[in-house]
Amino acid sequence: MTMGSNAGGRRRPPTIHDVAREAGVSRGTVSRVLNGGHYVSPAAQEAVNDAIRRTGYVVNRHARSLITGRSDSVGFLLTEPQERFFEDPNFNVLLSGCTKALASHDIPLLLMLAGTKDERRRITRYITAGHVDGVLLVSSHSGDPVAEELREAGVPLVACGKPIGLGSKVGYVAADDRDGARDMVRHLLAVGRRRIGMITGPLDTPGGVERLAGYQEVLTEAGVEIDEALVVSGDYSRASGAAGAERLLAQAPDLDAVFVASDLMAQGVLTVLERAGKRVPDDIAVGGFDDSPVATEVSPALTTIRQPWDRISNEMVRVLLAQIGGEDPAAVILPTELVVRDSA
Amino acid sequence: MTMGSNAGGRRRPPTIHDVAREAGVSRGTVSRVLNGGHYVSPAAQEAVNDAIRRTGYVVNRHARSLITGRSDSVGFLLTEPQERFFEDPNFNVLLSGCTKALASHDIPLLLMLAGTKDERRRITRYITAGHVDGVLLVSSHSGDPVAEELREAGVPLVACGKPIGLGSKVGYVAADDRDGARDMVRHLLAVGRRRIGMITGPLDTPGGVERLAGYQEVLTEAGVEIDEALVVSGDYSRASGAAGAERLLAQAPDLDAVFVASDLMAQGVLTVLERAGKRVPDDIAVGGFDDSPVATEVSPALTTIRQPWDRISNEMVRVLLAQIGGEDPAAVILPTELVVRDSA
DNA sequence: TTCTCTACTGTGAACGCTCACAGAGCATGG
DNA sequence: CCATGCTCTGTGAGCGTTCACAGTAGAGAA
Known part of the structure; x- marks a missing residue:
């Protein structure tokens, strides 16, 4: 010693x-x-x-990197409007999951936040200069200029959720949104509901679209007429959930269930329902999506669809490392799970 | 081109x-x-x-680092039980603030999560090997073995909040917890409350202790008798806020205000009060701490103490870079601000 | 002039590692 | 017996940068 x-x-x-x-x-x-x-x-x-x-x-990693040309580090890039993600507890689970999965390979994670134009330029430059071997991407928006540029530069890229507008050269890992939505709506039907509303996620994202599609599919299968007035759109935030619930109550007073595309929105929904004197689940059943921490913090506890965030982060890392190792970009869809609690 | x-x-x-x-x-x-x-x-x-x-x-940063011995990167180390911090929206603000402040110096931030014993060992090794120039530390617990080891190895270290048990060789940046608590309790007195309870933070952390001290100071100054039954302790989480509120209501039915050491706990308090049929602020005024995003999402909106998270992260980075540059570790205390909304 | 000082420039030599190559030792097979 | 192949080992070169040093040119002082 x-x-x-x-x-x-x-x-x-x-x-x-x-x-x-x-x-x-x-x-x-x-x-x-x-x-x-x-x-x-x-x-x-x-x-x-x-x-x-x-x-x-x-x-000495610097000496090693100098000769190998690898940096043995990867970037975690967030190009979304940050408030939205930072408010979302799932984001933290994803970030910590990726960090730990990488750590087990002795690969550090560099956090990169692309907010301003200046930051975007700097980050693009940093990455294309080869200072990281690959990038884990959180950006569901279509037409992301940073992601596009990285893809063109041939940087290994793995997105969380199916990316829109990026070609086939990027890998991605996503939960099976459509199947999750199907499970939830089937459950609502199974507990005897027929006037089932939905508050969707943003419809310019695959996740938002898929969850809506699952909802529509099951209702159609079950022979339930799809009522336009029962569907309103939100953006996953608490506030938009509350707003959606109010619109829904106004448009369809006979609602007996609502499938909400995120737990955070569902929290907003519960607040509105309580204020409106509606009992949950007796008067209106509420189904969420995500199984985020809030699901068990609200009352009644949310029945929801669990996204396997731990597996998603692990798979993202696995796919990225494979891609860095020269394999082709892979697309991985992971199964979701219905978690029945008190709200439906 | x-x-x-x-x-x-x-x-x-x-x-x-x-x-x-x-x-x-x-x-x-x-x-x-x-x-x-x-x-x-x-x-x-x-x-x-x-x-x-x-x-x-x-x-080529590797070539540069190889000869200079600097890595031109810093670690962001979280040794707390992660759930607690990841649940806390302030953590995200801090993390993103530090990331951006560093980015403006072209210094990447490496996220390091010390959960398991194995991770702690790996991280300690990584840092003491000189793979980062310094560390931003989030760890309010006393006797943190990782932090202690880093300090002994002479790694530049800046903590968020006053660290317990670490010597003077680490810098830190903190909000003026005691003064913030004083402001809140003065405000509660100013709006006519006299039976003011408190739900504290964890009392093994300086922040928790200071906020309690501020509360006691002002009451003593004002000649209000301090009633042991009016003080219960929590851990900043929503759940512990709810539990604290229930204890408080049981112990002191004549309560007319409560100062809660975090907004998250205050959210739990509001839920309990609503269920108990107490109107806020008419029956009981509620004061929070942090001015986190939830403060405006709950109803009534929380009167709270704003912690200057953007300034805290900027200062942490500034102090750390100075320390890396050879200056002595600095301690920075930043002022808080009373934000009056509807709950008190 | 000559000497000194300042502003500027170029040249090796590192930094610590990996990689290609050469070569040694040993077994196997003809 | 050599030829061939395999496993194992050491050596020199080089990755792209900074740093110390030497050296040049020009200005100003003696």
């Missing part, structure tokens, strides 16, 4: 050379041990590992 | 050598232009800048 507790001025850290000398082998052998250990004798292997432990050696 | 739109396989990017040749100067001169431009003639300056623009040159 000659290392450590050297408070203040840091001393020069051991290099691969020091390890080689300590282990009685050459730099090349140490390097081979560090990178998988192929073509290394067991004896050398052990000697090197011992030496690494004794010296407290940690690879 | 010979660059760009080279879809697929990236070509070798221009180096400082290419720029030098293009500008008709030496590598050294280009390097000097890149690093502040001292001791460079205006003519050379211009020639180099032109050449940079023509070639689309971007510095």
